Amino acid sequence: MIIGEYQMMERIGGGGSSKVYRGFHMESSKEVCIKEMDISLRDFWTEAYLLRKLDHPSIPKAIDLIGRRDRVYLIMSMLQGESPLKCKLDVQSLNQIMFDMAEVLDFLHNQKPSIFHGDFKPSNMLIGSRNYLLDFGLSKEEGSKFFSNIYSCGTPKYRDPSIKKGNLKFDRKSDIYSWGVTYGELLSRNGISPSKRLSNLLDRATSLDRKIRFSNFKQIISEGRRLF
Ligand SMILES: Nc1ncnc2c1ncn2[C@@H]1O[C@H](COP(=O)(O)OP(=O)(O)O)[C@@H](O)[C@H]1O
Ligand SMILES: [Mg+2]
Numbered sequence: 282m283i284i285g286e287y288q289m290m291e292r293i294g295g296g297g298s299s300k301v302y303r304g305f306h307m308e309s310s311k312e313v314c315i316k317e318m319d320i321s322l323r324d325f326w327t328e329a330y331l332l333r334k335l336d337h338p339s340i341p342k343a344i345d346l347i348g349r350r351d352r353v354y355l356i357m358s359m360l361q362g363e364s365p366l367k368c369k370l371d372v373q374s375l376n377q378i379m380f381d382m383a384e385v386l387d388f389l390h391n392q393k394p395s396i397f398h399g400d401f402k403p404s405n406m407l408i409g410s411r412n413y414l415l416d417f418g419l420s421k422e423e424g425s426k427f428f429s430n431i432y433s434c435g436t437p438k439y440r441d442p443s444i445k446k447g448n449l450k451f452d453r454k455s456d457i458y459s460w461g462v463t464y465g466e467l468l469s470r471n472g473i474s475p476s477k478r479l480s481n482l483l484d485r486a487t488s489l490d491r492k493i494r495f496s497n498f499k500q501i502i503s504e505g506r507r508l509f
Contacts, residue, residue: 341358439459
């Protein structure tokens with residue numbers, strides 16, 4: 282199928298509300314990633330806007346946004362990597378990956394206004410020679426009024442339990458919670474038992490008591506430097 286200036290090739294991912302394809306720009310032959318979204322299911326607009334605005338080597342770049350009937354096609358840079366759920370990771374690589382992700386989330390939180398990812402989890406990461414953070418489909422800028430569908434969309438396991446129905450706002454502590462749950466999950470999937478100090482750090486990241494939970498990734502990163 283041809284979408285604007287792009288040829289769509291095989292499907293490489295996506296689930297409920299999107300399908301992701303490999304593709305290329307027909308004139309330049311440059312490879313791209315095409316995310317097809319149903320406009321009734323997704324806030325594609327914020328995702329495209331944020332990817333357009335953000336400039337970080339670990340975040341995909343938005344190249345184009347093409348509408349067609351009830352679908353919209355987000356054209357992005359094609360990133361090389363694997364899902365962390367498909368890899369066997371040793372302790373060093375896993376720690377590196379998770380602290381790379383902490384750096385990217387810290388970068389988002391330090392934008393003005395702050396950006397909260399809102400859906401951090403293993404399937405929204407790609408790992409390889411560089412580690413990437415994907416999927417800004419639930420991300421929001423601080424102060425944005427549009428928090429309507431977060432509760433129903435986020436994956437319950439990784440969602441900050443203090444985000445309740447009727448109070449749908451999430452913040453930097455919600456991303457910290459999701460990061461901590463993801464870290465714990467990847468440790469156990471790979472049969473790695475964390476050191477006492479890492480285990481304490483993860484307990485503080487995922488604490489249900491928001492006063493105990495870390496307030497920002499800077500604190501986590503500086504504790505991490507002392508651990509490894
Ligand atoms: N820019 C990209 N480059 C390479 N692969 C990508 C890219 N964006 C998404 N993918 C692949 O597609 C999958 C689904 O993308 P994602 O943005 O998470 O969609 P969804 O919102 O449906 O979860 C990812 O897990 C990844 O494998
Ligand atoms: Mg996703």
